[in-house]
Amino acid sequence: MSRVFLFESGQAREISLDAFCERTEDAPFSWVHADGWREDARTVVSRCDHMPQAALSALLAQETRPRCTLMGHGALVNLRGLGAAEDGVGDPLVSIRLWAEQARVISVSYRPLAAMEPVAAQMLAGRIRDPGDLIAAFAQQITEALDPEVADLGDGLDEIESALTEHGPAEARRRVSEIRATAIGYRRFIAPQRQALERLSAADALWLEPDDRLHLQEAADRCARMAEELEAVRERSALAHEELTDLRAEQMNRQALIISVVALVFLPLTFLTGLLGMNVDGIPYAHEPWAFWGVVGVCVAMAAGISGWFAATQWLK
The missing domain is CATH 3.30.460.20 (CorA soluble domain-like)
Structure with missing residues (x-):
């Protein structure tokens, strides 16, 4: 107006x-x-x-x-x-x-x-x-x-x-x-x-x-x-x-590093469990009652050892 x-x-x-x-x-x-x-x-x-x-x-x-x-x-x-x-x-x-x-x-x-x-x-x-x-x-x-x-x-x-x-x-x-x-x-x-x-x-x-x-x-x-x-x-x-x-790039790199570390920890464990899980004869101690817990113990020890190595080398800092 x-x-x-x-x-x-x-x-x-x-x-x-x-x-x-x-x-x-x-x-x-x-x-x-x-x-x-x-x-x-x-x-x-x-x-x-x-x-x-x-x-x-x-x-x-x-x-x-x-x-x-x-x-x-x-x-x-x-x-x-x-x-x-x-x-x-x-x-x-x-x-x-x-x-x-x-x-x-x-x-x-x-x-x-x-x-x-x-x-x-x-x-x-x-x-x-x-x-x-x-x-x-x-x-x-x-x-x-x-x-x-x-x-x-x-x-x-x-x-x-x-x-x-x-x-x-x-x-x-x-x-x-x-x-x-x-x-x-x-x-x-x-x-x-x-x-x-x-x-x-x-x-x-x-x-x-x-x-x-x-x-x-x-x-x-x-x-x-x-x-x-x-x-x-x-x-x-x-x-x-x-x-x-x-x-943001630093945060993404850190997240990618954590994922890589987790993958590296589980990579040998996956190989071990896959090897023992094959449906073939000749797997050692397959019929022993303590075999399952033995494999679990070995996996825990391997995971702890790998994680300790990553911590000692300061990969997670």
Whole structure:
């Protein structure tokens, strides 16, 4: 559902979509956010004939990456942040596309963005007065929400590395793979998002005030730190995966060794019992009453001797 906000005389309020589309260049600051899957987004974009054609197409594009492109009197900004709900569809971060110009911002997203409601609340509270404030608010909300998520990835790896013996190798490898995949998905968009924010903070735009540039640069610095931490998480995940693979191989080798030792203990016993179990004449002491227990005693002695030899040679350590 589209939402339209108007900031006028120090106060903000929601207005209709038609009122937004009919506003003139000297009208107060306004912002419209549209759902890309609804016709409202196409209505807004189609009625904004003053925008460059490239910006019109980019606002409705479904596949985007974070960027900042200056076009004439405005700027096209794509940002990525956490979604309002974990639907498990598409990329882990949700994209929002913004066209910013003097006193007007148009934003489009195809999935709910978690930062949308806090930014809308700031707008209605009168703390967002121009396009620079709006984009800086989105950048700050996105980085503040992502910061603990990135930290949790590192904490998860810390728990796995400090307790490798408490979790089964299969479960630990699954958790490491999930953390690594999440880190790769986040870094894919956070790294270019840093570049986009830095480029916007240095842009020669009249609607960007000094405090807006400061907030954008601060958000860019946090993105840079998160990108570095995600890269460290990715490398640590690879090392943890290799360690878990080695641990699993060591466990399998030990199990195979135990099976081999047991087989070697029983191999001569099987030969002896098979030899005495042949249905032919001439087997010594076949009719003696003590013969069975004698064979059992010989087998026990052989098994004990072989096991003792394996223990003495430290095969089982």
